[in-house]
Amino acid sequence: MRSLHASSFGAEAVAYAEHRPDYAPAAVRWALEPAPGLRVLDLGAGTGKLTGTLIALGADVIAVEPDPAMLIELRRALPDIRALPGSAEAIPLPDGSVDAVLAGNAMHWFDMAVAGAEIARVLAPGGILAGLWNVMDDRVDWIAGLERIGGRAAIGPRDTFSSWRAATAGLHLPAAGLTARFGLPEQAEFPHGQRRTADSLVATIGTRAGVLVMPEPERAATLGRIRAFLSSESATASGEFTLPMLTGVLRVRQL
Template sequence: MAEREEMARVFGTAAATYEAGRPDYPREAVEWMLQPARTADRAPRVADVGAGTGKLTRVAADLGAEIVAVDPDAQMLETFRLHVPGVPTFVGSAEELPLPDCSLDAVIVGQAWHWVQPDAASAEIARVLRPGGVLGLIWNIRDEHIAWVKRLTEVMSLSNAERMLAEGAPPVSAPFAAGEHRTWHWSRPMTRDTLFAMAHSRSYVLTATPEERDRIDLELGRLCDDIGAVGEATVDLPYATEAFRFVRP
């Protein structure tokens, strides 16, 4: 558990790289996650937990949510505030939320549930949700049906998220029961620089030895040459966005 917590906090050391390299979330996927949380008389009250640099927060805010951001890494929240000014931020985690009981319509977690302790996080999120509130989990996963994308993963190694989702739905505990799942397919134009930023924002690379990082950079450079990602030229990186929603009884 201590190692997992330490890994989850390495992203703040490369927050600007994370912002440049990681994709945004499809608006329709976030809208689907929030749909059970909407009421007729007001905007949904939402917490983005593991908010990072605010990529998921921005979409939810654009959809009209009244939102706060929670992240365990104070460095990450500094970058968050540069990109999403005016949104309240709190240092905290899915297992320990600095928020009142029954105060939220939704908790959303982007690219981060694989870092949490599911039993403790599920119970804590249920505490801050009103009955009928929703827990939304979302990941952008590269679509490895394309040969060069599979090669990209081989260069960078599988992430913890990719390993978890390969085994099925993310583990969520009581009081949440079985949830719903949907997938969206799309692509993101990437330059050589953004491909490198994406790779350098991953926990495996951030914690790798200098020798391993050199190996990754060398092989990634060769891959970019082979697919024509040279200079400002772009290639389309296909993604599958996997979204899950669970309603609090």
């Protein structure tokens, strides 16, 4: 099931590129703060949402993405970036070649029993491993309501402020025997937002793995419930609104 979810995005790569948010620059800066330099690997780069923020902050970025359709969209959006096919379990880079490995909404798909050693291999001494997740702020009433209506397949534990820390806390851990090479993990959240309409928010939720793998009747019913809910809420019923979000960061430093 995990591999099915992880491989589901390519079929909706164009929609993913159109509707998924970027990452709060303050969050990306914090993720990179202790790194010895600005050679950064965006691992599981998707369509380049995190890559673009890294470029804007002046990083020297290499993007690695396993899905061919997602890689096409990344190269279309960012044609000047070095974008390579590969995965967290088989990184096509030499030893010690990057100062930081960042993963935007992707680390939970990595098989850390294999990927941990690969990440440790490509990191320079003192390098940073950081996962970033865009999460909806369920301290806002209508977001909490949306979570209830959508269900766990549409809005899972990594998708909301109240649960993302617990859901991601152990994801940095590399394979047994490598743990001692990394320091203690740190987590932090940074305010973020995305301009949406009811229709574009439904489209965004439609790019989530739990929705993508649903049988079509169930998918249509789930998105229909969400659309009806958004149409009934004064904050989202008409025109554009800002989706209240945070970018959560989990980082760990290689010793």
